[in-house]
Amino acid sequence: MVDNIKRSLLVSIWFVFLTFPLMVVKVNTLKNIVEWRWINMLWVAIGAFVLSIVWRWAMERRQLKNKKAEQGEEESVLPGFGQRLLEDPKIFKPVLIALALVTLVFPLVVDIYQTNIMVLALIFVVLGLGLNVTVGLAGLLDLGYVAFFAVGAYTYGVLNSFFGFGFWISLPLGGLMGALFGIVLGFPILRLRGDYLAIVTLGFGSIAKIVIENWEEVFNGAKGIANIPRPGFFGAEMSIHTATTYTYYLMILMVLFAIFITNRLKDSRIGRAWMALREDEIACVAMGVDMARTKLGAYAFGAFWAGLAGVIFASRNTYINPNSFTFMESALVLSIVVMGGMGSIIGVIVAALVLILMPEYLRAFAEYRMLMFGAVMVLMMIFRPEGLIANVRRKYAGRKVVTEDANARG
Amino acid sequence: MEYFLELSSSGLVRGSIYALIALGYTMVYGIIQLINFAHGEIYMIGAFVALIVSGVLTIYGFSGVSILILAGLIAVIYAAAYGYTLEKIAYRPLRNAPRLSPLISAIGMSLFLQNYVLLAQTPDFLRFPALIPDFEFMEPIAHIMGSPELVILVTSAVSRVGLTVLIKYTRIGKAMRATQQDMTMARLVGVNVDNVISMTFIIGSVLAAIGGVLVGSYIGQINFYIGFMAGVKAFTAAVLGGIGNIPGAVLGALVLGLTEAYAAGYISSAYEDVFAFGVLVLILILRPSGLLGKAVKQKV
Structure with a gap:
């Protein structure tokens, strides 16, 4: 926890340095005036601090997900909402009808x-x-x-x-x-x-x-x-x-x-x-x-x-x-x-x-x-590199042949 | 004849600037096969930082060459910092992702940086002070090539020589070449690939910032959007010469600069971009891997 905060502080300092000339200083080359906007520095510092904590948390989750996928546990993961929407006719049909209705009346309302x-x-x-x-x-x-x-x-x-x-x-x-x-x-x-x-x-x-x-x-x-x-x-x-x-x-x-x-x-x-x-x-x-x-x-x-x-x-x-x-x-x-x-x-x-x-x-x-x-x-x-709703490749139900070779190649 | 020389000089100046930016593209591409779309933005940020620093220094009573050197130095440091951060945030997490992902991420970063500068500074054009001094010995031929042109040509050439020395004779250069040839193998023999990639971004950004400062001072005005077209042109130059190939990028940039200058001078300045891309298409049809690029045999 302390370590986490320390790292976020460093990130925050780095971004304050990075954004300093563009966010804080504003020069008017015609009138030769410099405007110092110190308040922006504060915003950058706070923003970078918070975002870096969120970022690290998200990255950890992402790594966890990738590790799971590597170990082949993805099969057990429930299909996402998008997929269920497409495959389960119980959800699919009413949603489609509702959508069609909304589309039809949209310009009238x-x-x-x-x-x-x-x-x-x-x-x-x-x-x-x-x-x-x-x-x-x-x-x-x-x-x-x-x-x-x-x-x-x-x-x-x-x-x-x-x-x-x-x-x-x-x-x-x-x-x-x-x-x-x-x-x-x-x-x-x-x-x-x-x-x-x-x-x-x-x-x-x-x-x-x-x-x-x-x-x-x-x-x-x-x-x-x-x-x-x-x-x-x-x-x-x-x-x-x-x-x-x-x-x-x-x-x-x-x-x-x-x-x-x-x-x-x-x-x-x-x-x-x-x-x-x-x-x-x-x-x-x-x-x-x-x-x-x-x-x-x-x-x-x-x-x-x-x-x-x-x-x-x-x-x-x-x-x-x-x-x-x-x-x-x-x-x-x-x-x-x-x-x-x-x-x-x-x-x-x-x-x-x-x-x-x-x-x-x-x-x-x-x-x-x-x-x-x-x-x-x-x-x-x-x-989310696979996009909002990932493309589901059409699979053909056939004999499942698992060979040594396919396993070895992973 | 004089007109021809004039056009050639302006073409070479353009080419030298494109070369500075194109080198960053081609180096990054050579190592991680990524089109760093945000590279033009680094160039733009370099120019902005130089403008801001020189503005502040002018007000505090500095003058002449000292401003040029200080502003240039700070711009270069900042560009390097931006390049480093950019790679760390937008590209490193995507190291093993499909090819399109880092490209989209790069386009996103490019938009982000443009709008960041737009919001933090101004959407208008800013007047960039003429930092490059006038040399007396250039007077007689000033109508063909003035002092700013000379400074650009020399600075660009010196930077290129510096880069060549760095890549050929230093430890980090050797590591870069090794990573370019085979990343896995380089890692196996103890090269810290992450550091090498960061270093590549830093070097590329430094070159782009030098270009940004020179262009700002030469043209006399900048805005947040200058990075886009410059980036596209530089990338074109890199592809023209064979992407991933460092001498190729320089050659491509000079060819592109000269083509544009002649097209603008002899035909119509409105169509110079058409000719630039036309040359690119033509060369790629004849030599699909660029002027100096090696035709890579695909192995199955």
């Missing part, structure tokens, strides 16, 4: 502002589900996913402002354009390994934004494209309120569609090929999987959803400019996938809702939200 935020959250659900295929299933790290989102949004924006295309024609076109870009960009990077892939995709993301910003004739540059129509319904006139509600239901349908497709795909031939590619590329190719086609498929498929989501995003905002498509958005979608639990569909949905809605409803902490967001990302990785 809350105001337009809330519905609008929910639509945004649902757009990110679709983005998350799309990137989940590329990163979660196929294991291709994509840091420039937002580029395909931008392709979708600008497909609608440009087609509408130049040729007067409506939402319903642009929607599939946006998706196809996304997929096309996925394939085109996928080609040169087929041979690259993990981290090279990361930086090249990051580059593509930045290039997309720069091109949009500077190609005034087509994309209207930094000014963006305005007056994009909302989704229509057989030409019916709609007030903003109805249109938002309508977009909401549309989005729900699309999410269901995306869940259905990705779920079915997971157990399909190409889905298994993706997962095999993720686990071991060489073994996978040796088994006769066409690497190029499988990888391009993953890119195209992921990009397709981003394209669709982009079109809806453009129609929701009725205005798009390059600033909606920065690296931050890519990082956000990637965090949704990772925090949800790689490859887990329910996890992605929960994570998307949490990450998009939380900042919207925590406006009081608006200043601190990105700070907390960053900290949560780090903490999640350390204390």
Whole structure:
């Protein structure tokens, strides 16, 4: 106990030292004044002290958990709530029905502002589900996913402002354009390994934004494209309120569609090929999987959803400019996938809702939200790396063969 | 011709800065195969600390070169402390985790540090004092290369030589090379791998902070966001040269800096980033492991 406090005191002193110039001193280089904010030092000291105690306690628990897992005791651990939710029909069915009801009446009971935020959250659900295929299933790290989102949004924006295309024609076109870009960009990077892939995709993301910003004739540059129509319904006139509600239901349908497709795909031939590619590329190719086609498929498929989501995003905002498509958005979608639990569909949905809605409803902490967001990302990785709801691999009930070899390898 | 020389000089200056940051990326990557996304933030923090220290010193009546040296020194110490703490909090617990986990943790750390500086200081651009003195002997060619440029080139080169000496001829350098080749084996022969990794972060952070101070003084303003783009560019440079390879990082950085300068000068400054990434993609298509990287044969 004494030892614990002593260590926390040292940590506290270290952080006071570390944060001293940035937290305490503030200089105004124009007027040559220094402002000393000593009170901040106190906060840092107390905060670091408390956090270090909590940190050590959490680390001890984590170690205990890891040790148990190593000794193979995980079988006896009760399945987590998330898993029980999925597997036990007694819980699963009523929860699903309740959820469906809430989803249906949601836009009718809350105001337009809330519905609008929910639509945004649902757009990110679709983005998350799309990137989940590329990163979660196929294991291709994509840091420039937002580029395909931008392709979708600008497909609608440009087609509408130049040729007067409506939402319903642009929607599939946006998706196809996304997929096309996925394939085109996928080609040169087929041979690259993990981290090279990361930086090249990051580059593509930045290039997309720069091109949009500077190609005034087509994309209207930094000014963006305005007056994009909302989704229509057989030409019916709609007030903003109805249109938002309508977009909401549309989005729900699309999410269901995306869940259905990705779920079915997971157990399909190409889905298994993706997962095999993720686990071991060489073994996978040796088994006769066409690497190029499988990888391009993953890119195209992921990009397709981003394209669709982009079109809806453009129609929701009725205005798009390059600033909606920065690296931050890519990082956000990637965090949704990772925090949800790689490859887990329910996890992605929960994570998307949490990450998009939380900042919207925590406006009081608006200043601190990105700070907390960053900290949560780090903490999640350390204390719950499997994500909010871990992906459960489908197991086939068959004969259980335990060989000496498998035991030895552990 | 003069225009060409001007562009070359500005390209080399950029390249030298990228090299200082890229070295940190490539060293960390070489040892623990982690893209330290928060490395650009260390560079930014280095620049901020230097700005704050020089501001305080100016008010207390110091002047000229003494400010540059003191501010630089303190910035370097702080950057090293931040790098060390960063590794300990965000990466060490994830040593044996799947590859993506430390990367996400790094992105989180990068966001955290950016917003920490934003909240603790200011979201606005701050004016950075011109600390680098003007040398008289540079007057005749000042339109091609002025004193700040010269100082940047020389400092960067000296730092690089220092790093090479450190890695080639010292005990810790030997331990670093051993850890890079085979971490388990290094541990078996008595290398304290944890210390080596901490040391790598510290050295990388020191180099980044030197870059931060030089850039701040050269460009004349900084804000909390400068680390992101610089980090991405430096990482691009490291990949270009073959990540994990120290001379490769320097070469990649110079190629990248020159490409950007020529693209900005001859074509359009709006598209310089496009060319930077274009060169990266092109080189990676032709040489998938970078300019100087060895093609690693995968064994099954």
